[in-house]
Amino acid sequence: MIAQSKEARLDDKQAIAHIKRKDMRGLAHLVATYQHQAWRTADVITRDIGLAKDIVQGAFIKVFQRIDQYDTSRPFKAWFIKIVVNDAIKAMSRHATISLDDDQDKIPLGEILPDDDADPFLIVSDAEDREIIEKALDALSTNLRAVIVLKYFLDYSEDEISALLDEPRSTIKGRLYTARNRLRLALRPLVEEREA
Amino acid sequence: MSDDQRFTQWLQDYEAERMPDDMNLWNAIESQIRPVRRTTVLPRVGWLVAVLMIIMTTAGVYALDQIINNQAGDKGMNAVTEQGKVAELYITNEFGGEFDLDVTLQTVYVDSNRAFVAISAAGVAPANAPINLYMNPHVILPNGDELPFLTFGGGGGGGGGGGGDEEITLVPFEVSMVPNFDASIIETTDAILPLVIKVELAYVNILDAEQGMIFLGETQFEVEVPFNQGVTLTPNQSVTVGNNELRLQKVVIAPSLTRLEMCYGEPAHPEGNVVDSSMPWQPVVSLSVNGEVVLDGVSVYLSQLDYNPETQCYDYNVTEALDSYTGDWSLSVDYLGYQLIPPTDELQAAFDAAGVSTIALPGGGFMIDPEVSDETSMVKFQEASLAIYQQWQEKIEGAWTFTFTVPEA
Numbered sequence: 198m199i200a201q202s203k204e205a206r207l208d209d210k211q212a213i214a215h216i217k218r219k220d221m222r223g224l225a226h227l228v229a230t231y232q233h234q235a236w237r238t239a240d241v242i243t244r245d246i247g248l249a250k251d252i253v254q255g256a257f258i259k260v261f262q263r264i265d266q267y268d269t270s271r272p273f274k275a276w277f278i279k280i281v282v283n284d285a286i287k288a289m290s291r292h293a294t295i296s297l298d299d300d301q302d303k304i305p306l307g308e309i310l311p312d313d314d315a316d317p318f319l320i321v322s323d324a325e326d327r328e329i330i331e332k333a334l335d336a337l338s339t340n341l342r343a344v345i346v347l348k349y350f351l352d353y354s355e356d357e358i359s360a361l362l363d364e365p366r367s368t369i370k371g372r373l374y375t376a377r378n379r380l381r382l383a384l385r386p387l388v389e390e391r392e393a
Numbered sequence: 394m395s396d397d398q399r400f401t402q403w404l405q406d407y408e409a410e411r412m413p414d415d416m417n418l419w420n421a422i423e424s425q426i427r428p429v430r431r432t433t434v435l436p437r438v439g440w441l442v443a444v445l446m447i448i449m450t451t452a453g454v455y456a457l458d459q460i461i462n463n464q465a466g467d468k469g470m471n472a473v474t475e476q477g478k479v480a481e482l483y484i485t486n487e488f489g490g491e492f493d494l495d496v497t498l499q500t501v502y503v504d505s506n507r508a509f510v511a512i513s514a515a516g517v518a519p520a521n522a523p524i525n526l527y528m529n530p531h532v533i534l535p536n537g538d539e540l541p542f543l544t545f546g547g548g549g550g551g552g553g554g555g556g557g558d559e560e561i562t563l564v565p566f567e568v569s570m571v572p573n574f575d576a577s578i579i580e581t582t583d584a585i586l587p588l589v590i591k592v593e594l595a596y597v598n599i600l601d602a603e604q605g606m607i608f609l610g611e612t613q614f615e616v617e618v619p620f621n622q623g624v625t626l627t628p629n630q631s632v633t634v635g636n637n638e639l640r641l642q643k644v645v646i647a648p649s650l651t652r653l654e655m656c657y658g659e660p661a662h663p664e665g666n667v668v669d670s671s672m673p674w675q676p677v678v679s680l681s682v683n684g685e686v687v688l689d690g691v692s693v694y695l696s697q698l699d700y701n702p703e704t705q706c707y708d709y710n711v712t713e714a715l716d717s718y719t720g721d722w723s724l725s726v727d728y729l730g731y732q733l734i735p736p737t738d739e740l741q742a743a744f745d746a747a748g749v750s751t752i753a754l755p756g757g758g759f760m761i762d763p764e765v766s767d768e769t770s771m772v773k774f775q776e777a778s779l780a781i782y783q784q785w786q787e788k789i790e791g792a793w794t795f796t797f798t799v800p801e802a
Binding site for chain 2: 218221222224225226228229232233236237240241247250251254257258345346349350352
């Protein structure tokens with residue numbers, strides 16, 4: 198009998214090695230490590246906590262079934278988040294509830310920008326009216342929410358977002374610009390109230 | 394603080410409030426990876442479940458034989474058990490450690506298609522620190538090769554030990570499992586097969602899941618067991634129905650399981666609420682031997698390891714004992730099915746309509762009322778589940794019929 202008495206936690210590489218042997222322990226580790234970040238990411242994009250849950254569950258199952266497609270020289274998290282974000286965007290494209298399409302994202306900035314010195318995020322940080330912020334997020338298209346969550350929630354650079362979404366950097370830059378300005382527009386009533 | 398920092402902070406706070414850290418997807422993910430007979434392959438047992446079992450069973454130990462005998466869905470496993478082909482070993486290794494574990498290798502069975510082992514572990518854990526204990530068994534051949542897991546069939550479950558006295562701080566528990574392994578890599582004509590069964594042990598603190606899974610160690614058994622040789626046939630027949638050509642390349646008939654190697658260009662996946670878009674089409678087969686119906690519309694199971702993308706060949710597994718059927722086989726793929734995932738609200742409505750009590754969950758979704766566990770309710774639940782999943786299944790009708798002869802042994 199071999200009876201070792203060691204305690205050890207898996208790291209991502211060990212977990213992936215387990216998954217390649219179809220050992221569920223590896224997946225259990227990855228779920229414990231990434232489920233909340235992934236779920237919250239999908240939730241921001243879909244604005245539907247149940248759908249986000251389904252997407253993240255499906256993404257983990259894909260990891261288990263397609264682990265051979267994962268390039269082990271690259272960080273697991275980036276590969277996994279790419280699956281989650283792309284699946285969330287795809288799922289939303291199947292829903293007819295998107296309030297604004299991509300064309301509407303291209304409203305000329307001069308029409309919507311509030312004063313530069315008005316800072317909507319100061320109001321956000323007070324958390325006094327999250328409902329307004331929720332509406333602001335709801336008013337963004339899926340693609341804009343995707344760049345927002347990648348930039349502000351997951352702290353990805355524009356280059357990383359570009360690679361993750363397979364879109365040119367200029368497109369990502371434009372979406373981020375538009376998304377920020379849309380949020381400013383949505384928050385303008387609060388800004389004006391504060392200024393008054 | 395910059396705008397970006399403020400917005401990052403807000404998003405994190407907002408999502409943390411919307412989705413608490415104690416929400417856990419693991420059980421749902423695990424059950425989807427083992428979707429077909431997940432309840433019969435249970436490599437872990439929740440401590441809380443074990444405690445419930447203590448209340449229900451004064452004996453306190455859940456006999457593994459009972460578990461095996463309750464595997465009505467795995468007829469091949471049942472057949473070889475009834476035929477006395479399963480080696481009864483009951484070897485106990487004293488593992489010790491913080492949970493004072495004993496690990497017992499109860500039974501082992503191996504044929505040309507699959508192996509299964511029955512393993513249990515018993516120990517004690519603090520009553521105020523419940524755990525999930527995980528066993529991860531490995532079956533290792535004399536040449537060092539390891540049998541891969543099969544993700545269908547098998548048996549398992551778990552049970553509780555004694556306890557119940559509030560003065561006692563350590564409560565005994567017992568867990569057990571009967572995992573399946575793919576034995577198709579075994580190349581031997583010997584009647585006896587030496588094996589090493591290695592069991593890794595790990596646990597999760599239920600009250601502190603953030604710790605993740607903690608590895609305890611491993612124990613191993615060296616055994617010699619009978620090897621049940623199968624029959625291999627190579628019909629290599631192609632049949633075309635509509636635009637779909639199926640080729641039955643190879644058939645391996647072993648006592649506990651028959652394996653069909655079928656090759657086809659998989660049809661496009663249907664649109665719909667598909668959570669896992671990589672799920673393949675699922676053949677449903679029938680079998681007549683010498684004109685007698687043996688199988689009628691049974692699902693065959695695809696091991697996740699058994700698809701070769703280059704040859705487009707799948708190994709499908711029929712968990713039936715077909716080794717006694719010799720003569721003229723007529724094997725038919727009646728249709729290819731594809732399971733879509735019903736929307737949650739429709740699923741809940743179907744359960745409600747069938748009289749199955751459900752509880753809505755915060756944030757969406759629902760669960761079956763755990764208070765309702767009588768036999769009538771379970772039957773209702775199974776019937777309602779079957780009905781709605783059939784309603785949400787796409788089909789490509791066949792039939793693709795292959796005929797060949799299985800000789801007497």
